[in-house]
Amino acid sequence: MSFIDQTQTNTTVEIQYLELLGIVLISTVTTLLCCVFLFINGTMLFTLRSKPVFRETSRYILLYNLLFADTVQLAYSQAMFLLSACRVTLLYPVCAAITAFNILSHITSPLTLVVMCMERxxxxCYPLRHAAIVTIRNTGLTICVIWSFSSLNAVSQLSLMLNVRFKNLQMKDFCGKESVFLDPRSNLYDKASTYSLFALAGVTVTFSYFGIIVAARSASTDKASAKKALKTLLLHLLQLGLTMSSTVHSTLLKAVYSHLDRVLAVRIQILIYICLIILPKCLSSLIYGLRDQTIRPVLMLTLSCRCRRFSIISVVPADTKNRT
Known part of the structure; x- marks a missing residue:
């Protein structure tokens, strides 16, 4: 019996070791990938504040707002992923506040895309009135309205999340929407607001796209400008789809865990997390930056200078150590 017990103990220890090794490996890979994207997003944010042409042009100001919201969501997603991987649970009020903060930035992205489509x-369609309508002052007021509306929505959801009597403040599950939406009204409100927002964004992009197509057929419209604007709207539609993809993350996970074994489900979960959460928060804005003829040279110069500075910093201590 002692030999059998010892064998079972060794098997259990080996399984736990493999699980721990897998958690460390997955956490390291996703964190490195996330850090690379955060570095790119940070460089892009710095680029958009480095030149007067970016600070004084409405569409670049809107792009900065969009990129800032995506960067906040990326950092939040990775932090929550690491907490769940390390099996760290939070207090319900703390998790509710963090979730509401994520909702704030999550709503800001599609609203900013709506305004960017209307600006194009x-x-x-109205090139002579564009300078009078799309001013720095109006852009700033629009961004304030976006964040105010997002804040109001986040506070409303936070009040619904906290309008529940918790038997125990310490959470038994990991932090996430599903863990704090204990009141059915919270889940209903979240779905209604999210789907309504994305429906509004989709209608706006479609209306702007067909409006520009109609305007492009007129003789008074600049054909090159209209063609470029159509490509930009298609990019905004892609950005909206990438932003929308994160909303189906939980639904896909439920389907995966209900039809597959745990080991395969965990691997697919990591793949879904990278494809639907990490990549969209960087690729959309990066593609926009590389496509823009004004941003691209400044962005590439900033990236090369930062990488060169990082390599110099990493090499200098080694040289100093060798000399001593």
Missing amino acids: YVAV
Whole structure:
């Protein structure tokens, strides 16, 4: 019996060791990938504040707002992933506040895309009035309205999340929407607000796209400008789809865990997390930056200078150590 017990103990220890090794490996890979994207997003944010042409142009100001919201979501997603991987649970009020903060930035992204689409529509369809309508002051007021509306929505959801009597403040599950949406009204409100917002964004992009197509057929419209605006709207539609992809993350996970074994489900979960959460928060804005003829040279110069500075910093201590 002692030999059998010892064998079972060794098997259990080996399984736990493999699980721990897998957690460390997955956490390291996702964190490195996330750090690379955060570095790119940070460089992009710095680029958009480095030149007067970016600080004084409405569409670049809106792009900065969009990129800032995506960067906050990326950092939040990775932090929550590491907490769940390390099996760390939070207090319900703390998790509710963090979730509400994520909702704040999550709502800001599609609203900013809506405004960016309308700005391109005005630029092509009403070129003579564009300078009077799309001003720095109006852009700043629009961004304030976006964040105010997002804050109001986040506070409303936070009040619904905290309007529940918790038997125990310490959470038994990991922090996430599903863990704090204990009141059915919270889940209903979240779905209604999210789907309504993305429906509004989709209608706006479609309306702007077809409006520019109609305007492009007129003789008074600049054909090159209209063609470029159509490509930009298609990019905004892609950005909206990438932003929307994160909303189906939980649904896909439920389907995966209900039809597959645990080991395979965990591997697919990591793949879904990278494809639907990490990549969209960087690729959309990066593609926009590389495509723009004004941003691209400044962005590439900033990236090369930062990488060169990082390599110098990493080499200098080694040289100093060798000399001593």
